[in-house]
Amino acid sequence: MKTYISHLIEDMQQAAKSLPAKPYLELSEDDECLRGVIEYESIEPKPMQEWFGIEKANFPPAEKLSNDELKLMVKEIIKLWKAYNFDPVLPKNLPARITYQTLVNYFDKPVIWVSEGIIGVEFCEYDPQNCPFPSEYCMCKDFENDFNTDADDFEPGLCIDNSYEITILDKELSEIAENKLPEAPIVNKLEKYVNQLIGDLNFAVEKRKNQPNIPDNIEIRSANSLIDLIKGPFKTLEDLTGISQSVFPDHIDMNGIQTREVLKVLLKLLDVYKLKIYYPKELPFEFKYQTLADEWNECYVKDLPDSGDDIDFCTGEPQTCPFGEYCDCGDNDFDFSDDEPPEPDTENNSEKDIDMPF
Numbered sequence: 001m002k003t004y005i006s007h008l009i010e011d012m013q014q015a016a017k018s019l020p021a022k023p024y025l026e027l028s029e030d031d032e033c034l035r036g037v038i039e040y041e042s043i044e045p046k047p048m049q050e051w052f053g054i055e056k057a058n059f060p061p062a063e064k065l066s067n068d069e070l071k072l073m074v075k076e077i078i079k080l081w082k083a084y085n086f087d088p089v090l091p092k093n094l095p096a097r098i099t100y101q102t103l104v105n106y107f108d109k110p111v112i113w114v115s116e117g118i119i120g121v122e123f124c125e126y127d128p129q130n131c132p133f134p135s136e137y138c139m140c141k142d143f144e145n146d147f148n149t150d151a152d153d154f155e156p157g158l159c160i161d162n163s164y165e166i167t168i169l170d171k172e173l174s175e176i177a178e179n180k181l182p183e184a185p186i187v188n189k190l191e192k193y194v195n196q197l198i199g200d201l202n203f204a205v206e207k208r209k210n211q212p213n214i215p216d217n218i219e220i221r222s223a224n225s226l227i228d229l230i231k232g233p234f235k236t237l238e239d240l241t242g243i244s245q246s247v248f249p250d251h252i253d254m255n256g257i258q259t260r261e262v263l264k265v266l267l268k269l270l271d272v273y274k275l276k277i278y279y280p281k282e283l284p285f286e287f288k289y290q291t292l293a294d295e296w297n298e299c300y301v302k303d304l305p306d307s308g309d310d311i312d313f314c315t316g317e318p319q320t321c322p323f324g325e326y327c328d329c330g331d332n333d334f335d336f337s338d339d340e341p342p343e344p345d346t347e348n349n350s351e352k353d354i355d356m357p358f
């Protein structure tokens with residue numbers, strides 16, 4: 001098996017060097033930057049093995065390979081894919097055996113090769129019922145918003161969506177319900193309004209979910225994300241969602257349950273737009289809510305229905321960062337690169353302070 005594998009690896013390395021010729025396209029110089037997208041629209045898909053010139057049948061079944069051989073093969077197959085601008089989207093920590101089988105199985109699937117840009121190849125469609133990966137490895141089950149999930153089990157960095165934040169809120173809300181967490185006195189003034197707002201926001205989530213404009217085909221989705229990325233304008237969250245910033249009450253006018261419930265549905269709304277928000281780890285929920293509400297018509301994102309976009313309100317500077325002391329962006333400040341001493345803290349720069357009501 002050893003010699004067979006090293007031959008196969010040599011073939012893959014050879015294939016990685018002999019890419020197909022750039023297709024001839026009549027492109028002006030200005031349009032050359034769109035080459036990948038235009039190629040994508042004009043090239044016929046072919047089974048991956050035809051692009052590579054290496055048949056799926058050449059790959060031994062996973063059970064014939066040792067763990068080390070599997071790891072080596074996975075590394076080499078991914079190198080080959082990347083040489084052809086195919087980027088496999090795989091769950092973190094997936095065992096080599098499953099990764100190998102997943103990649104090899106794809107060799108007879110039709111794909112479009114582009115000379116420029118990257119084609120993301122997703123195997124999971126975020127539908128746990130039809131997920132090709134064992135459930136302990138794939139994040140798609142988190143989309144189901146499992147109420148029983150313990151927030152401690154999550155690594156926030158691994159989540160591609162806001163499920164980590166939502167899980168924290170769910171946990172706190174159920175602890176309040178069980179009286180484990182102290183809760184501020186109920187503010188009833190806005191009860192009706194807040195309930196209506198939560199209903200409206202949930203409606204916006206469902207409406208977006210049911211928009212049929214996301215193609216089913218994974219290859220088309222990848223190409224669209226390229227086009228979105230190039231052509232899509234930046235929008236505020238207000239423009240993107242059509243929900244005015246003025247509908248959000250100040251957090252001091254709501255109680256902790258209401259603030260958490262509104263924040264939770266806002267995070268779900270970001271999820272359906274594939275926007276992942278970054279908060280400092282210890283940031284209290286009312287800060288999370290208030291920064292999001294305040295930045296609703298200030299921060300700009302791209303509407304990328306396929307790849308999504310990130311939201312991070314941290315400005316990188318403690319003077320302007322809305323997360324204030326909760327953010328670690330101030331930490332680098334102790335590294336003064338020049339010889340000048342840090343500016344003494346004077347009373348008169350208090351105007352620069354962020355006006356946070358808490």
Ligand SMILES: [Zn+2]
Nearest residue numbers: 124131138140
């Ligand atoms: Zn999955």
Ligand SMILES: [Zn+2]
Nearest residue numbers: 314321327329
């Ligand atoms: Zn910051």
